[in-house]
Amino acid sequence: MSWIDLAVLALLGAGLAFYAAGSLGFLRFPDTASRLHALTKADNLGLGLVALAAAIYGGSLAVAAKIALVWLFAVIAAGTTSQLLARRARLDEARLDDADSAPDGGLR
Amino acid sequence: MTFAFDLILCLMILGTAAIALFVRDALAAIAFFIAFGNLMGLAWLGLDAVNVALAEIAIGAGVTGVLLILARARLLALGDAATSTGSPLLLRLGALAACAGFVVLLAAAVLSIPPESGLDRVVAPLMPGLGIENRVTGVLLAFRAYDTLLESFVLLGALVAVWSLAPAGAWPGRPADPGMADAPMRRVAGTFGQLLLPVALVMAAYLVWAGSDLPGGAFQAGTVLAGGLLVAGMGGTIGLPSSDQPLLRAALVLGPVVFLAIGLAGVAAGGLLVYPAGLAKALIVTIEYTLFLSIGVTLALLVAGPPMPGASDPDPEGKG
Structure with missing residues (x-):
């Protein structure tokens, strides 16, 4: 196994760790803002x-230039969405909040 | 290792398909349908069918997914709960039997084809006469061109069907503004649209050009163009054209009409849709570029929906 293979393996492993952490955060965090925070780390x-x-x-x-464009x-897109x-x-x-404080408690 | 990857991919495809079918909530079903389409694209990629993979992801997962999400929003607006309700047991058993029978027939048909008798062996010797390298483009634009010609008219027919759903008095107006109502959201989407639309144009033009020799082609490129137009529309970068604009009508019919004209002119060279020797590549590229423009505009307008009353503010860019 060459140094290049080792580097590829290490980078892939680190990337997957971020994806796993992001998915875990997406599933476990309580509100939309913190879930988005977890997902953007993964992205x-x-x-x-x-x-x-x-x-x-x-x-x-x-090939590297094409992959860089895909990533960019x-x-x-992830930042926009x-x-x-x-x-x-x-x-x-x-x-x-408005619905809760409205006198009739109506939705929308 | 590859076997393990294939196995996991197959399980994920079956799993996402099952969830998309059985989950009650329509939005969850659509989300899993989009995931299913992307995984199917990976499977096609694994089979070296890059053209099919591109089409599956762009059209099967992308455009269809957007259409389904919009259809759900329309159902909700009409007061439908957009959840699946139970159907009678007999109906479900009947559907199961029909689908199982169809799967068995299909599997029998596919497995009865000997592996060495693929279309590739027939097509490969004919390719030098066309001057292009991509065999899929060769089949779609030369050897089975009438299929593609008819498809391009079917797509146009679908748009006519959508337009015919316009409410009374709305014809010939604009489709409902796809732009986001909230001003900050519109600005964010607008910035992205301004960046994406030119890039989508370049990307799509490249996909058509590459389609002669590499995976790509008019349908994939048309989807990229439609995506760029729709994102730009959501941010208010471009306005949607009114459905009677001559320029818009020209863009819609350009591809099918040029295709038909070149096909009819082929009668002089020996038959319908026959390309004169030496001119094949030039004619195929011409058809693909005009078809790409028409497909892109048609797909974008299919997603935008029929003309709606009250959607007639001035159009800043002239054409969608």
Whole structure:
């Protein structure tokens, strides 16, 4: 086993550890904001480490550049969707609070 | 190692399919259906069918998933609970028997094909005459071109069907604005849309060009274009066009009409959809580029839905 194989294995292992931690947090954390926090760690660091492993394993600069682009767009998309989800969750919370304090206690 | 991967993948495909079928909540079913489509894409990739994998993930999981989510939202808005209710036992047993019988027939048919008699052996010697390398494109655009020609018209027909659902008085207006109502969300989505739309255009143009020799093609590229248009629409970067705009109508029919015209012109070269020798690649690339534009715009408008009353604010970009 060469040094390159070892590096790929180590990066993959570290990436998967972040994915596992992110999934665990997604399942166990109490509210939307902290769940998003867990998921974005998996998306940013987990995917970054796995992509780095794949780029080294690919063995050419062209492959590495393509994987880097895939990673970049995944990160931008994940950042956008988590912003949207967080905003939506916050709007829903505000609406529930309004419903609780409304005299008739009505929904929506 | 590869066997273990295949086994786990198969179990995950069957598991996601079972959950998508049996879960009561429609949103959960759709989420598992999208996961199922992505895993199926991986399976096709494992079988070296990259073209099918691209189509499965882009259209099977992506566009279909968005359509299902929108259909659920529409059902909820109409007062339907969008959960599955129990059906009579006899009906379920009947469906089980019919599906099992179909699976047995299909398996028998597939297993009766000897492994060495694949289409590849027939197609490979014919490819040099076309001047392209991707055998799937060869089959779709040359050897079985009428299938693809008919498909392109079916897609157009689907849009006509969706448009025919427009409420009275809304024709020929715009589809409901897909933009997000909340201003901060619209800004976030808008920034992403401004970045994504040009990249999607470049990516899609590359996918069509690569489709001659590598995996890719008009349908995959059209889906990428539709995705870019829809994300840009959600952020308000582009407005959706009114359904009677001449430019829009031209973009919708361009691909099928160019395909049909080139196919009819083939009569002069020996028959319907026959390409003259030496011109095959140029004609195939022409058809693919026009088809890609039409497929992209059609898919985006299919997701956008029929024209709706009151959705007639001025269109900032002219065309969707």
